Amino acid sequence: RCEALDDGDVILCCEWSYLISLFLFRFRQIAAFRERHRQRTADRFGREVAERAIALGADAVILYDTTALACFRVLQKRAPQILRILDVSALPCAAMRRSLEADMEASGDRALAAECPWLWDDNVAQNALDEIRSADCCFAPSSVVAESLVEAGANRKNTVLVPYGVDPARFPPAPKKEGAKPFRLLYVGQISHRKGLHHLLSACERMAEEEVELELVGAYGTGNPLYQAYKDAPRIRFAGFVPRDKLCRHYQAADLFVFPSLGEGFGLVMLEAMCSGLPVVASDRAGGCDLIENGVNGIVVPVADESALVEKVRWCIDHPDACAEMGRRARETATAYTWEAYDRRVAAALEHWKLQRFEDRAPLT
DSSP: OOGGGOSSOOOOOSHHHHHHHHHHTTOGGGHHHHHHHHHHHHHHHHHHHHHHHHHHTOSEEEEETTSOHHHHHHHHHHOTTSEEEEEOOSOOHHHHHHHHHHHHHHHOOTHHHHHOGGGGOHHHHHHHHHHHHHOSEEEESSHHHHHHHHHHTOOGGGEEEOOOOBOGGGSOOOOOOTTOSSEEEEEESOOSTTTTHHHHHHHHHTSOTTTEEEEEESOOOTTOHHHHHHTTOTTEEEEEOOOGGGHHHHHHHOSEEEEOOSSOSOOHHHHHHHHTTOOEEEETTSSGGGGOOBTTTEEEEOTTOHHHHHHHHHHHHHOHHHHHHHHHHHHHHHTTSBHHHHHHHHHHHHHHHHHHHOTTSOSOO
16 A cells, blocks of 8 residues: 555555565565465455455456466456456566576576575466466566466467556756766666576676676675675675665666666666666566667676676776767656556557457446
């Protein structure tokens, strides 16, 4: 619940159970238990949504991935006329697992399995497939997600690409000091192997100390293996959690945003960085790469390719004018992806599906 939705129409349910789920995220050693608790809560929530939708006589229900299966099963059985729409925010389970397994096989580092044990749980994987296949329609934030959904059994015709948005006023660019050294790299997000940080940190080690410095913005525990391995590195700074209203100054202080994720639904931080006038170097599994025109407003590198990361960062260092121009183009691109544009894309999809299935009925509720 948030103030933006506090208009009297919000129905709050399963609040304490979800708060417990958020608390359990602090403890990595009980990840499997945490996932089971989260799924039980999601199922309870989904069944309540289904009951309310049936009582309301709703035309459609929209739920996020990993929360929709119980709801969709009830609707399939008792109210198949209600359109079931899955809003998929993350890379589907099977696709994410393949990406992590490929990285573990290449690197020999098993930390990914410890970070995301539920991805190797057959019940979780099956539930994810069943959820996708029980949906009539899907929203996907990126082409990577859309293709993975179709591969998992979603209807391609009813899988619509709806990239997320940004508020340009919250992320204005700032002038850069010409020739400032060292070159400042920025990463924002979870401090984890899944985000490809082991590759980024290793790539930084391969560059001279005077070349770059890296700031990592994101919450972490002192036992985090990446923090433990690099906490004393002279040009790598773990900034910890930064509130969203303070992120702007970190984007403005950087020269280049790097997002090497192994698998992402849509890297919203990429859009924020671009809006702040930062060129982005991102992996081809980072979701938001749909926004990047290679070499024009950013650079896309193959996932887990440390040599490519080093090469492209050095290219940006050696070509400051071209890098600055990429930042200007990035800002132009990002300002076209506002939340108002997101709303219009969602509304257009709903209207299309309404015409397909509810031609003689009132607007979707």
